[in-house]
Amino acid sequence: MNPFKFGTIVENEFFTDRKEESEILKQKLDSENHVILISPRRLGKSSLVQKVVSELNQPYIKIDLQYVMNVSDFAAQLLKSIFKLYPYEKIKYTMGHFRVVPTISTNAVTGAMDVSFQSGNNSAIMLEDAMEMLEKVATSKSRLIVILDEFQEVTKIQEGFDRQLRSIMQQQKGINYIMLGSQESLMEDIFEKKKSPFYHFGQMMRLSRIPRTDFSEYIMTRLPKIADNKAVSITNNILDFTKCHPYYTQQLAAHVWELVNYQEVTDNVVSLAIEQLIKMHDLDFERLWISMNRTDREILLQIATGENPLQNRQKPTSTSFSAIKRLMRDGYIINIDKYEIEDPFFMQWIINKNL
Ligand SMILES: Nc1ncnc2c1ncn2[C@@H]1O[C@H](COP(=O)(O)OP(=O)(O)OP(=O)(O)O)[C@@H](O)[C@H]1O
Ligand SMILES: [Mg+2]
Structure with missing residues (x-):
């Protein structure tokens, strides 16, 4: 079997290093604090978090906000994750406080629970009730870890969702939240802008490449x-x-x-x-290239050939700067030590085609 693996979360023998980061993450989780983990795409956030939480002797659930449709769907996904951790029979009494009763069914083949809320009801109430469940199943001895992946989506799910989520989260005890995100500028807006509901909500960690x-x-x-x-x-x-x-x-x-x-x-x-x-990948790269405007292409070519686009005199710095910002937001450029093209294969393709 091929001993190299890509495209999914890697664990065990496929996972290397990140010793320091694992240690830091563990320490942060051994407190009342929440953690924010930021890096460009595919640098290993999900794998790191998966490795750390599976080594801790604590229950954890994980929700990917990319796949959350709306607030009631988020509430349903929370409940579904809770039922995966704790047998339904044991915790159903904790559901007495529910103001909107969810529909719960069991898949006869897999035995997995499915949960849904009827639409049309007040989703804010469903969210509060489902979030309260988290606190009920968590204990101070066995803190519950809640991983919210692709957290930058929080502002797009439904108007006011971020505000509501934050106001519930800040009152909870016995839970550590880990919020992961790859769109760095959006994540920074969420956690570092004073006006944002999640302003300074947790301790920030950034991930770099593997040594x-x-x-x-x-x-x-x-x-x-x-x-x-x-x-x-x-x-x-x-x-x-x-x-x-x-x-x-x-x-x-x-x-x-x-x-x-x-x-x-x-x-x-x-x-x-x-x-x-x-x-x-030729077709994909070509399609991507065609979809870009001339300024973006020039910037990418400059970076690919090792030039700093901000020092190029032929374009106003402001034009280059906003193009770089856009390309970074969309993940084509990353800035770890300097501006670089995120995908080395795309970078080589650009060089091959243009030089
Ligand atoms: N510690 C590691 N050791 C070896 N390979 C790794 C490690 N971490 C990540 N990888 C490689 O990088 C790929 C991406 O990892 P992962 O999905 O964890 O990143 P991510 O930052 O969560 O990505 P995304 O931004 O797409 O959510 C993995 O499929 C694996 O090939
Ligand atoms: Mg990930």
Whole structure:
């Protein structure tokens, strides 16, 4: 089996390092505080949180706000998650306070509970009641962890939802919230703007790339045996290209592994893998490029070739700056130490096409 994995949360043998971040996160969860975790897309937020909570001996539930349709759906998803943690028979008495009674059914095949609220009722009440359940099942000995992934969606779900959620959350005891988000500017607006209901609501953590030494060892020990004498250079070539970005590193390493393992390619295998992966995404990249305006394209090309667009004299800085801001919001550019194109394959594609 391919020992590299990408595109889903990684655990156990697929997860490397993040020791420091894991420790910090654990410490923060050992208090009454809430945690805000921010990073560009696919840098490993969900995997880190999953790893930490599964190591703690505490119950946790997770809701991805991307898949929440409206407030009553959020309330229903909360209840559904609670029923996964605690047997319904044991906790049904805690539902006595419900002012709108949810419909609860059991899937006869899987045994999973399904919960829904009838629409048309006051969703604010459903939210309050469902949130109260969280406090009822949590105890001071066994604090409940509630993970709210893609939290930047909170402002888009329904008018006033963020305000209402915050006013309930701030009164609760025995619960730690972890709020994750990848659209950095939106997350910053939510937690750092004075007017926002979630202003300074938790302790902020930012995630960076995986340290090179850890990732090197991770890759080297997983390459097929026949590449043994080239393992060092293959690993270096992979990491030079991906700059230790976890997702792209695993993606490229997985493809390299296939080429070595099934086709016994060991010479220039990394360049070949990059070339093939770019080809596979050619249509997507092209579609993306066409959808962008000229300024965005120029900025991307400048960044791809190592230029700082803000130092380019041909355009007013304000024009470049707002384009960069837009491209960052949409995730095409990231700024960890400097402006970079998020996807190294897209970056190479831009260079190939334009130079
Ligand atoms: N600690 C790690 N060790 C090895 N690979 C990792 C690690 N963390 C993440 N990855 C790789 O990065 C990919 C993305 O990770 P994950 O889904 O956790 O990121 P995310 O920040 O939650 O992404 P998104 O912004 O899409 O929600 C994983 O599929 C895996 O390939
Ligand atoms: Mg995630």
